[in-house]
Amino acid sequence: MIYVIIGFLWVSLLIYLLMGGADFGAGILELFTAKDNKSHVRKTSYQAIGPIWEANHMWLIIAVVILFVGFPQVYTTVSVYLHIPLVIMLMGIIARGTAFSFRNYDAIKDNMQRVYNKIYVYSSFITPLFLGVIAGSAVSRKIDTESNSFLSAYVYDWFNWFSFSVGFFTVTLCGFLAAIFLVGEVKDEISKQAFRRKAVKMNVAMLIWAVILFVASIADGIPLLNWLFGNIISLLTIISAAIALVFLWIAIVKDQVAIMRLIAGFMVTMLLIAVTYAHYPNIVLLKNGDELSLLNHKAPQKTIDSLGIALLIGSLFILPALFYLVYSFGKRKHGTAHHN
Amino acid sequence: MDNFLAARSQMAVSLGFHIVFSCIGMVMPFFMAVAHFLWLRTGNENYKNITKAWSKGVAIFFATGAVSGTVLSFELGLLWPEFMKHAGPIFGMPFSLEGTAFFIEAIALGFFLYGWNTFNRWFHWVTGVVVGVSGIVSGILVVAANSWMNSPSGFDYINGKYTNIDPIKAMFNDAWFSQALHMTIAAFAATGFAVAGIHALMIIRKQNVGFHAAAFRITAMFAVVAAILQPLSGDISAKFVAKNQPAKLAAMEAHFKTQTYSPLIIGGVPDTKNQEVKYAVELPGMLSLMVNDKFDSEVIGLDRIPVKDQPPVAVTHYAFQIMVAAGMVMLGISLLYLLAVFKFKQWLSKEWLFKIFVAATPLGFLAVEAGWTVTEVGRQPWIIQGVMRTADAVTPMPGIMYSFYLFTVVYFSLAVAVTFLLGRQIKMVPVIYDHTNLNLQS
Numbered sequence: 001m002i003y004v005i006i007g008f009l010w011v012s013l014l015i016y017l018l019m020g021g022a023d024f025g026a027g028i029l030e031l032f033t034a035k036d037n038k039s040h041v042r043k044t045s046y047q048a049i050g051p052i053w054e055a056n057h058m059w060l061i062i063a064v065v066i067l068f069v070g071f072p073q074v075y076t077t078v079s080v081y082l083h084i085p086l087v088i089m090l091m092g093i094i095a096r097g098t099a100f101s102f103r104n105y106d107a108i109k110d111n112m113q114r115v116y117n118k119i120y121v122y123s124s125f126i127t128p129l130f131l132g133v134i135a136g137s138a139v140s141r142k143i144d145t146e147s148n149s150f151l152s153a154y155v156y157d158w159f160n161w162f163s164f165s166v167g168f169f170t171v172t173l174c175g176f177l178a179a180i181f182l183v184g185e186v187k188d189e190i191s192k193q194a195f196r197r198k199a200v201k202m203n204v205a206m207l208i209w210a211v212i213l214f215v216a217s218i219a220d221g222i223p224l225l226n227w228l229f230g231n232i233i234s235l236l237t238i239i240s241a242a243i244a245l246v247f248l249w250i251a252i253v254k255d256q257v258a259i260m261r262l263i264a265g266f267m268v269t270m271l272l273i274a275v276t277y278a279h280y281p282n283i284v285l286l287k288n289g290d291e292l293s294l295l296n297h298k299a300p301q302k303t304i305d306s307l308g309i310a311l312l313i314g315s316l317f318i319l320p321a322l323f324y325l326v327y328s329f330g331k332r333k334h335g336t337a338h339h340n
Numbered sequence: 341m342d343n344f345l346a347a348r349s350q351m352a353v354s355l356g357f358h359i360v361f362s363c364i365g366m367v368m369p370f371f372m373a374v375a376h377f378l379w380l381r382t383g384n385e386n387y388k389n390i391t392k393a394w395s396k397g398v399a400i401f402f403a404t405g406a407v408s409g410t411v412l413s414f415e416l417g418l419l420w421p422e423f424m425k426h427a428g429p430i431f432g433m434p435f436s437l438e439g440t441a442f443f444i445e446a447i448a449l450g451f452f453l454y455g456w457n458t459f460n461r462w463f464h465w466v467t468g469v470v471v472g473v474s475g476i477v478s479g480i481l482v483v484a485a486n487s488w489m490n491s492p493s494g495f496d497y498i499n500g501k502y503t504n505i506d507p508i509k510a511m512f513n514d515a516w517f518s519q520a521l522h523m524t525i526a527a528f529a530a531t532g533f534a535v536a537g538i539h540a541l542m543i544i545r546k547q548n549v550g551f552h553a554a555a556f557r558i559t560a561m562f563a564v565v566a567a568i569l570q571p572l573s574g575d576i577s578a579k580f581v582a583k584n585q586p587a588k589l590a591a592m593e594a595h596f597k598t599q600t601y602s603p604l605i606i607g608g609v610p611d612t613k614n615q616e617v618k619y620a621v622e623l624p625g626m627l628s629l630m631v632n633d634k635f636d637s638e639v640i641g642l643d644r645i646p647v648k649d650q651p652p653v654a655v656t657h658y659a660f661q662i663m664v665a666a667g668m669v670m671l672g673i674s675l676l677y678l679l680a681v682f683k684f685k686q687w688l689s690k691e692w693l694f695k696i697f698v699a700a701t702p703l704g705f706l707a708v709e710a711g712w713t714v715t716e717v718g719r720q721p722w723i724i725q726g727v728m729r730t731a732d733a734v735t736p737m738p739g740i741m742y743s744f745y746l747f748t749v750v751y752f753s754l755a756v757a758v759t760f761l762l763g764r765q766i767k768m769v770p771v772i773y774d775h776t777n778l779n780l781q782s
Contacts, residue, residue, distance in 0.1 A: 051450040051451075051453075051454040052450055053450070054402070054403070054406060054446035054449060054450060055443065055446045055447050055450060057406070057410070057446075058439070058442060058443040058446050060410065061409075061410055061413060061439055061442065061443075062439050062443070064410075064413050064414065065413065065432070065435050065436050065438075065439045066436075068413070068416070068417060068424055068428040068432060068435070069428050069429060069432025069433075069435060069436055070429070070432075072424060072425045072426070072428035072429055073425060075417050075424060075428065076417055076421035076422075076424050076425045076428075078417075079414070079417030079418050079421050079424070079735075080417075080421045080735055080736065080737060083418055083735070083737050083743075086414055086418060087418065087743055087746070090410075090411045090414055090415075091746070091750065093407055093410055093411065094407045094408070094411060094750060094754070097403050097404075097406060097407035097410075098403055098404055098407060098754060098757065100403070101399055101400060101402075101403035101404075102400070102403075102757065102761060104399075105396045105399050105400050105761065105765075106761055106764060107396070107761075107764045107765045107767070107768035107772060108764050108767075108768060150738060150739075153737075154737055299428070299429030299432075299505075300429055300505045302505055302506055302507060303429040303430070303432065303433075303505055303507050306433055306436075306507045306508060307432065307433070307436050307507075310433065310436040310437050310440070311436065313440070314436070314437070314439065314440030314443070317440060317443075317444055318440060318443045318444065318447070321444060321447045321448075322443075322447055325447050325450050325451060328451075328458070328459070329450075329454065
């Protein structure tokens with residue numbers, strides 16, 4: 001049963017990274033779009049993500065619940081020592097979620113829209129940045145559970161080159177995913193070109209941040225190279241992600257919407273496998289050399305069993321409903337739905 | 341500000357706001373579903389307009405409720421890590437089910453809000469109902485987790501260790517039913533009175549009267565039924581608390597001295613030093629009757645509770661008085677409204693009736709906040725009744741006061757923003773939803 005739960009945790013993270021990531025990315029693209037075209041990006045992304053907007057963010061809640069029920073020590077350690085980035089991320093979540101719905105449901109569309117948009121785009125940037133910072137810090141061996149000094153216990157855990165490089169890499173990844181996703185959402189060639197250009201820019205930015213990330217990992221003494229290339233699984237997944245990138249560009253140029261989304265999803269999946277497999281089953285690496293492991297720091301067996309059953313039953317409801325939601329709005333967008 | 345006090349204050353502020361957002365987010369879909377049903381049945385466009393207008397409210401409140409709920413799922417760990425480390429695996433079951441219910445709610449809301457003119461009309465209606473039902477289920481599950489803190493079960497606590505954990509038993513702890521019932525009815529009463537009050541105000545102002553009168557009738561019905569049922573569920577809760585958490589009951593009633601024929605103390609100023617209540621109305625024997633159905637039964641007072649295990653008496657007592665008073669006023673208004681509906685139909689066109697409802701707009705939420713204070717402050721100094729003290733659960737990170745200030749500012753801004761948006765929705769009713777008296781306006 002523990003493997004079922006680890007599976008759910010991993011899949012929730014993956015879907016959050018993909019769907020939530022594309023969703024954050026839409027805001028990031030809006031942030032980096034010239035003023036004249038902002039409203040176009042906004043309209044496209046609203047139409048694309050509106051119906052599944054709330055659902056995208058449920059995956060984070062599922063992951064958190066799995067952590068605090070199934071792996072309480074992991075949850076509490078992260079909560080205590082990464083308190084500050086968590087609070088910043090939460091502020092981002094509040095700002096983004098409310099600004100998105102306020103701008104759509106404000107009955108009067110006036111200057112307030114500019115306020116909502118500002119909040120939305122900046123929080124779309126801040127939230128994945130700090131999600132990345134938190135993820136990076138968890139494995140950076142910087143979390144110092146034994147220090148008495150405020151700075152080393154609660155600040156330097158995350159305020160370092162490596163964590164922020166992971167954060168910025170996550171931001172560019174989200175922007176890249178959004179651009180790929182939105183290319184398929186627009187019809188006319190001019191808009192397609194615009195989103196393709198954004199995809200190129202984001203892809204370049206992503207590669208630059210990947211390089212910075214490697215440099216930062218060396219500077220901070222983190223064996224990132226060893227994680228990614230030191231075991232056969234990670235090595236293979238990284239290589240297949242790299243190869244997939246080539247095919248992705250072919251698909252983008254040929255305008256094959258389904259294929260390019262599939263490949264982008266495949267790439268992210270490979271990246272997530274590469275980085276999680278390298279530490280598995282450990283999930284948090286502490287400064288004092290200890291590791292928090294999904295297998296050794298789990299809740300008592302009865303809790304694990306009931307959590308697993310709850311997740312299995314839950315997915316019986318959630319997955320078909322979610323699939324039908326995505327399917328029916330996808331169908332409607334392509335103009336084949338009937339109107340009554 | 342001391343770290344522990346800051347953490348408690350931040351939790352109180354977060355939950356105080358979340359409880360309002362989520363009550364409205366879980367009850368409004370039912371109003372919407374009734375209006376929607378009436379539209380589908382009668383074809384009366386007025387009901388369709390009401391449904392659409394309310395659905396905007398639902399969307400706004402769902403979004404704020406969802407983010408404040410997400411924040412809370414982190415705050416539990418950010419503020420009370422020691423509690424979550426031990427309690428997470430025990431009382432986590434309702435949260436894992438709640439994840440599903442909440443997810444379904446989000447999916448159904450996607451269908452409902454974006455599904456106009458896309459799906460079969462009745463399928464579309466059902467998605468709206470699913471939003472409401474899964475919202476209620478979420479609410480009940482979260483309350484079940486809270487009730488576990490009041491009546492912990494499903495584990496053995498031996499020598500500081502939590503063993504023999506049974507999450508199912510923990511979920512169905514003794515308090516879950518009475519608390520879930522009381523909270524669910526409260527949500528209906530509070531949201532019903534709040535929404536009915538707003539529509540009543542618009543009726544008095546003679547704006548879009550047809551629209552607002554129909555909306556008022558639907559919400560008032562929910563409010564009235566809930567307000568009449570609530571004292572009954574309150575009685576179940578009080579009896580349970582008396583048996584299960586005598587310290588909380590004693591604080592609620594400012595009941596200092598253990599005795600038979602215990603009086604029911606109404607109002608007054610509790611004086612903990614001299615163990616007495618000044619300026620109160622006392623009904624002899626009524627407390628004994630209320631909790632044990634017998635005048636001569638003994639009710640445990642604060643004198644039997646060690647001082648270090650006593651909750652703050654004054655806060656708990658005042659909050660309880662406010663809740664009961666608000667509940668009684670709502671009960672009275674409800675009976676009056678029923679009289680108007682079934683007996684004195686001419687009252688229904690009188691302005692004073694609507695004025696009463698306008699005055700009662702905040703009462704339900706006042707009662708919700710007060711009741712929440714009773715259950716949380718009344719459990720102190722425990723975070724898990726009789727097992728773990730709140731002070732032992734707090735995060736070791738210093739400087740929580742800054743986080744408290746930040747969250748307070750954010751939640752107040754959210755409240756202001758939501759109020760502002762609702763104001764605009766109401767202002768735009770003649771333009772967006774109800775064109776019938778546009779001519780009158782211009």
